[in-house]
Amino acid sequence: MPVLVMKFGGTSVATLDRIRRAAKRVGVEVAKGYDVIVIVSAMSGKTNELVGWVNEISPLYDAREYDAVVSSGENITAGLMALTLQEMNVPARSWQGWQVPLMTNSAHSSARIEEIPTDNLNAKFGEGMRVAVVAGFQGISPEGRITTLGRGGSDTTAVAFAAAFGAERCDIYTDVDGVYTTDPRISSKARKLDKIAFEEMLELASLGAKVLQTRSVELAMRYNVRLRVLSSFEEQSDDAGTLVCAEEEIMESNVVSGIAYSRDEAKMTLISVADRPGIAAAIFGPLSEAGVNVDMIIQNIAEEGRTDMTFSCPTDQVKRAEKALEEAKENGDINYHDLVADTDVAKISAVGIGMRSQSGVAAKMFKTLSDEGVNIKVIATSEIKISVLVDRKYMELAVQALHDAFELDKAA
Amino acid sequence: MPVLVMKFGGTSVATLDRIRRAAKRVGVEVAKGYDVIVIVSAMSGKTNELVGWVNEISPLYDAREYDAVVSSGENITAGLMALTLQEMNVPARSWQGWQVPLMTNSAHSSARIEEIPTDNLNAKFGEGMRVAVVAGFQGISPEGRITTLGRGGSDTTAVAFAAAFGAERCDIYTDVDGVYTTDPRISSKARKLDKIAFEEMLELASLGAKVLQTRSVELAMRYNVRLRVLSSFEEQSDDAGTLVCAEEEIMESNVVSGIAYSRDEAKMTLISVADRPGIAAAIFGPLSEAGVNVDMIIQNIAEEGRTDMTFSCPTDQVKRAEKALEEAKENGDINYHDLVADTDVAKISAVGIGMRSQSGVAAKMFKTLSDEGVNIKVIATSEIKISVLVDRKYMELAVQALHDAFELDKAA
Numbered sequence: 062m063p064v065l066v067m068k069f070g071g072t073s074v075a076t077l078d079r080i081r082r083a084a085k086r087v088g089v090e091v092a093k094g095y096d097v098i099v100i101v102s103a104m105s106g107k108t109n110e111l112v113g114w115v116n117e118i119s120p121l122y123d124a125r126e127y128d129a130v131v132s133s134g135e136n137i138t139a140g141l142m143a144l145t146l147q148e149m150n151v152p153a154r155s156w157q158g159w160q161v162p163l164m165t166n167s168a169h170s171s172a173r174i175e176e177i178p179t180d181n182l183n184a185k186f187g188e189g190m191r192v193a194v195v196a197g198f199q200g201i202s203p204e205g206r207i208t209t210l211g212r213g214g215s216d217t218t219a220v221a222f223a224a225a226f227g228a229e230r231c232d233i234y235t236d237v238d239g240v241y242t243t244d245p246r247i248s249s250k251a252r253k254l255d256k257i258a259f260e261e262m263l264e265l266a267s268l269g270a271k272v273l274q275t276r277s278v279e280l281a282m283r284y285n286v287r288l289r290v291l292s293s294f295e296e297q298s299d300d301a302g303t304l305v306c307a308e309e310e311i312m313e314s315n316v317v318s319g320i321a322y323s324r325d326e327a328k329m330t331l332i333s334v335a336d337r338p339g340i341a342a343a344i345f346g347p348l349s350e351a352g353v354n355v356d357m358i359i360q361n362i363a364e365e366g367r368t369d370m371t372f373s374c375p376t377d378q379v380k381r382a383e384k385a386l387e388e389a390k391e392n393g394d395i396n397y398h399d400l401v402a403d404t405d406v407a408k409i410s411a412v413g414i415g416m417r418s419q420s421g422v423a424a425k426m427f428k429t430l431s432d433e434g435v436n437i438k439v440i441a442t443s444e445i446k447i448s449v450l451v452d453r454k455y456m457e458l459a460v461q462a463l464h465d466a467f468e469l470d471k472a473a
Numbered sequence: 474m475p476v477l478v479m480k481f482g483g484t485s486v487a488t489l490d491r492i493r494r495a496a497k498r499v500g501v502e503v504a505k506g507y508d509v510i511v512i513v514s515a516m517s518g519k520t521n522e523l524v525g526w527v528n529e530i531s532p533l534y535d536a537r538e539y540d541a542v543v544s545s546g547e548n549i550t551a552g553l554m555a556l557t558l559q560e561m562n563v564p565a566r567s568w569q570g571w572q573v574p575l576m577t578n579s580a581h582s583s584a585r586i587e588e589i590p591t592d593n594l595n596a597k598f599g600e601g602m603r604v605a606v607v608a609g610f611q612g613i614s615p616e617g618r619i620t621t622l623g624r625g626g627s628d629t630t631a632v633a634f635a636a637a638f639g640a641e642r643c644d645i646y647t648d649v650d651g652v653y654t655t656d657p658r659i660s661s662k663a664r665k666l667d668k669i670a671f672e673e674m675l676e677l678a679s680l681g682a683k684v685l686q687t688r689s690v691e692l693a694m695r696y697n698v699r700l701r702v703l704s705s706f707e708e709q710s711d712d713a714g715t716l717v718c719a720e721e722e723i724m725e726s727n728v729v730s731g732i733a734y735s736r737d738e739a740k741m742t743l744i745s746v747a748d749r750p751g752i753a754a755a756i757f758g759p760l761s762e763a764g765v766n767v768d769m770i771i772q773n774i775a776e777e778g779r780t781d782m783t784f785s786c787p788t789d790q791v792k793r794a795e796k797a798l799e800e801a802k803e804n805g806d807i808n809y810h811d812l813v814a815d816t817d818v819a820k821i822s823a824v825g826i827g828m829r830s831q832s833g834v835a836a837k838m839f840k841t842l843s844d845e846g847v848n849i850k851v852i853a854t855s856e857i858k859i860s861v862l863v864d865r866k867y868m869e870l871a872v873q874a875l876h877d878a879f880e881l882d883k884a885a
Contacts, residue, residue, distance in 0.1 A: 077529055114553055117489055119560045126559070129567050130552035133545045137523065140542035144531045147538070155541050159571065160617060205572060 062186070065095040066231040068197065068219035071105035073234050073293035074138050077145075083234065083293055084145040087192055091151055096186045098226060100197040100219040101142055103134025124169035128199070128209045132158070135196035135215070143194045153192040154185060158199035158207065163218065165200035165208045172200055172208035174217065177225035195222065216277035224284035231281070231288050232302075233273065238292035239303035240265065240272055242469035243320040248461045250470040254318065255300070258308045261318045262288075264412040264446045273305070281305065308414055316415035316422055317467040320460050326356065326408040327379045328438060328450055331370040331386065333398035336363040343395045344370060344386070351385035353378045356408075357441035357448060370397075371439060373450060376404050406438060407456040410448040411463060423447050429466040435459050474598075477507040478643040480609065480631035483517035485646050485705035486550050489557075495646065495705055496557040503563055503603045510594070510638060512609040512631040513554055515546025536581030540611070540621045544570070547608035547627070555606045565604040566597060570611035570619065575630065577612035577620045584612055584620035586629070589637040607634065628689035636696035643693070643700050644714075645685065650704035651715035652677065652684055654881035655732040660873045662882040666730065667712070670720045673730045674700075676824040676858045685717070693717065720826055728827035728834055729879040732872050738768065738820040739791045740850060740862055743782040743798065745810035748775040755807045756782060756798070763797035765790045768820075769853035769860060782809075783851060785862060788816050818850060819868040822860040823875060835859050841878040847871050 067090065069083045090097050102108075111131045115122050139155040146153035161181060165172035182193050197215025200208045210217050216233060223231035238253065240262065245251040257265075259282035266275045272290055281288045287310075291302025304310075334340060341360070348355055353374050361369040374382055379402050389395045416422050426447055430437060435458065439450040451459055464470070479502065481495045502509050514520075523543045527534050551567040558565035573593060577584035594605050609627025612620045622629050628645060635643035650665065652674065657663040669677075671694035678687045684702055693700045699722075703714025716722075746752060753772070760767055765786050773781040786794055791814050801807045828834045838859055842849060847870065851862040863871055876882070 077526060080530075111549065114489060114549075115556060118492075118553060119556045122556055123559050126552045126556045126567055129569070130549055130556070133549050133552075136548075137526075137542055137545050140538045140545075141526055141530060144527060144534055144538045144542070147535050148531045155538055157541070157619075207569075 062094060062096045064098060064226045064228040065090050066098045066100065066219050066223040066226070066228045067234065068100040068215060068232065069102065069234045069293060070215065070236070071102040071108070072236045074101055074142065075105040077141070079293070080138070080141055080145050084142060084149060084151075086234070086293065087146060088149055088151055091191045095229070097192045098182070098222050098228070099142060099192055099194045100215055100222060101135060101138040101194060102197050102215045104138055107134035107137070125206050128169050128207050132196070132199040132207050132209055135198050139194045139196040143192075146192050146194070151192055152190050153194055154190050156182070156193050156195045158196055159201040159205075161195065163195075163200035163221070165202055165210070167202040167204060167206075167208070169202070169206070169208055171211040172202065174200060174210070174221045177221055179225055182226070211276075213274035213277075216274040217280060220277045220280045220284070220286050220288065223286040224280065228286070231286050233288060233290045234293035235272065235290060236292065236294065237272060237290070238295060238301070239290055240305070240319070242318065243460055243464050244322070247322070247457050248464045250464060252470050252472070254303050255472075256304045256306060256311045256314075257318055258311055258314075258414050259305060260308070260445055261412050261414055262305045264410065264443075265319055265321050278305065313473040314415055315413060315467065315469065315473045316419045317411045317413035317469065318415070319412050320463045320467070320469065321410045321412060322456055322460050323408040324453065324456065325376045326373050326406055326450060327376045328371060328373050328403040328406045329379065329382060330401045330403075331395075331397040331399075332401060333367045334370050335396040336366055336368040340395065341370075343389065345372075347385045347389045347394070348374075348382055351381050353382045353385065357439050357450065359439055359441075373406075373408065373439060379404060403438075405453050406450045407453040408448055408450055409456065409459045409463065410446055411467065412446045414445050416445050416447075425466060426463060429462050430459055433458055433462045435462075474506055474508045476510060476638045476640040477502050478510045478512065478631050478635040478638070478640045479646065480512040480627060480644065481514065481646045481705060482627065482648070483514040483520070484648045486513055486554065487517040489553070491705070492550070492553055492557050496554060496561060496563075498646065498705065499558060499604055500561055500563055507641070508598045509604045510634050510640070511554060511604055511606045512627055512634060513547060513550040513606060514609050514627045516550055519546035519549070537618050540581050540619050544608070544611040544619050544621055547610050551606045551608040555604075558604050558606070563604055564602050565606055566602050568594070568605055568607045570608060571613040571617075573607060575607075575612035575633070577614055577622070579614040579616060579618075579620070581614070581618070581620055583623040584614065586612060586622070586633045589633055591637055594638070623688075625686035625689075628686040629692060632689045632692045632696070632698050632700065635698040636692065640698070643698050645700060645702050646705035647684065647702060648704065648706065649684060649702070650707060650713070651702055652717070652731070654730065655872055655876050656734070659734070659869050660876045662876060664882050664884070666715050668716045668718060668723045668726075669730055670723055670726075670826050671717060672720070672857055673824050673826055674717045676822065676855075677731055677733050690717065725885040726827055727825060727879065727881065727885045728831045729823045729825035729881065730827070731824050732875045732879070732881065733822045733824060734868055734872050735820040736865065736868065737788045738785050738818055738862060739788045740783060740785050740815040740818045741791065741794060742813045742815075743807075743809040743811075744813060745779045746782050747808040748778055748780040752807065753782075755801065757784075759797045759801045759806070760786075760794055763793050765794045765797065769851050769862065771851055771853075785818075785820065785851060791816060815850075817865050818862045819865045820860055820862055821868065821871045821875065822858055823879065824858045826857050828857050828859075837878060838875060841874050842871055845870055845874045847874075
């Protein structure tokens with residue numbers, strides 16, 4: 062029988078009533094003839110409670126024990142969901158990570174999935190099980206210890222199962238009803254997309270649209286797993302939500318698919334850096350080692366052997382970045398006059414695979430912002446994305462103006 | 474290094490502070506040179522919450538899923554305890570049932586332990602681990618599913634580990650500070666026993682002294698595991714609590730060691746049963762099949778081919794017993810005039826291994842009750858126990874009078 066993967070996040074299984082509602086959705090798919098693999102998160106709030114306990118006991122906790130504790134929430138939901146399905150006469154069985162087994166490496170708290178053997182589940186499907194309810198977010202290391210995949214790891218679990226079992230689709234049930242052209246809280250004209258390409262979703266996810274974990278989209282793209290994002294709080298038709306899929310499945314699309322933003326970017330400038338070959342490595346090496354996620358980088362033209370170097374990073378990593386750079390200066394690895402951090406900026410990005418074949422997107426973006434009197438502080442581009450840093454006070458204005466300029470309220 | 478098993482019940486690990494207190498006790502034993510196996514229950518209330526959810530979803534739940542859900546509480550405590558010990562610089566590691574593995578049969582929700590291979594834990598002890606924190610109450614079936622041992626199963630887990638690892642002792646930390654000659658709430662003269670024989674503890678446990686699960690005492694007796702019951706809420710010396718051990722370790726003891734009682738007994742009488750060979754089997758067979766735990770049985774002298782048959786069973790099984798007997802009557806398997814249930818009785822028992830060698834205990838018991846005007850309704854005896862059923866209103870009086878008569882407030 063064809064296999065379908067369905068994933069329910071924390072808010073979708075927060076109470077027994079919601080678990081029942083989710084189970085009904087599963088029942089609908091079983092009735093259509095699918096063997097279903099359901100991936101569940103912990104009931105919302107549970108994981109935070111467990112994490113809180115661990116932190117209270119041991120701020121510098123052993124990640125192996127952290128994983129053993131925080132993975133419990135998903136186990137509970139998996140058992141409760143299996144019971145709920147059985148009560149609806151759907152043959153179901155719960156599976157903890159080690160029972161599948163979902164094999165990972167030993168990087169506790171942020172483990173990578175290495176393999177999902179299909180034998181155990183397929184044997185049970187062969188015996189009449191119609192639904193395997195799998196605890197998300199967790200696996201087992203080569204040492205036989207429980208691992209977790211990092212926060213939001215249940216999305217990744219779902220995609221990995223879809224890939225391993227050649228599922229027809231991977232439906233991600235969540236508390237929003239799809240992927241929008243921009244945040245509806247910022248622009249009332251935001252429109253739900255029927256389809257979006259993996260690459261676009263990746264850019265949007267990494268830019269702060271928190272619908273899907275970035276890793277899960279990467280994995281879906283690599284294995285060409287069709288992902289559907291939809292709401293668990295509404296009655297759903299077969300074409301509800303947003304399908305995240307390969308470009309080839311998308312016949313027509315706007316040049317720009319969405320406008321994303323991130324409030325948590327900071328702009329840092331090293332003033333008057335002694336310019337020499339290898340200076341970029343000398344700056345960004347220490348930042349990388351300190352765990353600073355540098356996003357955009359620009360370097361001014363050098364004058365008299367000195368240059369300014371500007372980069373952006375998440376606001377909460379500014380302190381760490383400053384420390385790393387000051388140490389590098391003390392060690393004599395780099396030389397600069399001053400280090401200036403501007404935490405009052407926001408990043409706005411236009412994303413769309415259409416940019417590959419159509420020029421003029423950047424020009425239109427810059428002109429739109431200029432017309433609104435929004436000053437651009439940093440620009441970065443990729444094949445399907447243009448990002449700018451602007452003063453944070455212009456963020457909403459910039460998003461709305463760009464959404465209008467690229468006519469995202471209208472379907473392609 | 475010698476091995477010690479320490480078990481902490483739900484109230485002893487109910488909060489992070491209590492877990493810390495328990496961990497300190499473990500640290501004391503590690504400092505003495507023991508390798509310690511700690512068995513933990515779920516934080517008190519947790520298991521009931523999980524059981525409640527399962528019952529709400531599915532009153533006739535699948536026991537496999539019940540086990541998967543309710544075993545989660547112990548996993549959380551095990552991880553938290555391991556983290557707490559690590560924070561105290563004690564090398565500790567948590568172990569879930571399947572990791573040990575604690576191998577059971579497939580009788581979900583009331584599984585029997587079949588084997589505890591010592592290789593995994595011993596390998597880790599060899600690498601420097603000083604404490605293995607094991608989630609109590611759970612194991613793994615031959616099919617690779619999680620099993621649980623039934624309520625209170627963590628005591629049994631602890632004794633089984635002590636047997637498998639040849640532990641010097643198995644310390645059961647609980648919310649009482651030992652085993653008493655009777656319930657201190659009923660007699661202010663109740664005295665804590667320093668030692669008690671397995672057989673006595675078994676009788677007391679099955680008679681309602683809820684300090685230890687009966688099964689754990691049976692197991693301790695079979696493998697001669699020295700069990701110590703003590704409080705996790707007091708500073709403890711080396712000879713604190715009560716040691717449950719083989720008779721041979723007890724030099725001197727009173728003839729009677731304790732007076733137990735049970736409020737939840739009912740007396741049922743089948744009036745005018747047609748007496749014939751096999752009639753007892755015809756009555757008690759159906760009761761057994763219906764899951765009724767018959768305790769005491771007496772049969773009056775038959776007159777004109779008819780007799781009265783009286784037995785006792787737990788009060789909450791009366792309805793089930795009535796149904797089973799009425800069905801047997803309808804089927805023609807037995808024949809009686811009337812069935813009378815008296816739920817207003819209590820069982821009082823005097824227990825002591827000294828009874829084996831000393832006569833007159835029963836006579837003294839009957840005279841004491843008679844002197845107090847307490848009428849005895851049913852009598853049953855075993856080698857080390859005499860039990861009587863009396864009207865419930867006399868229960869406290871009977872316990873106090875017997876405690877005085879056998880001078881249990883004085884040590885042997």
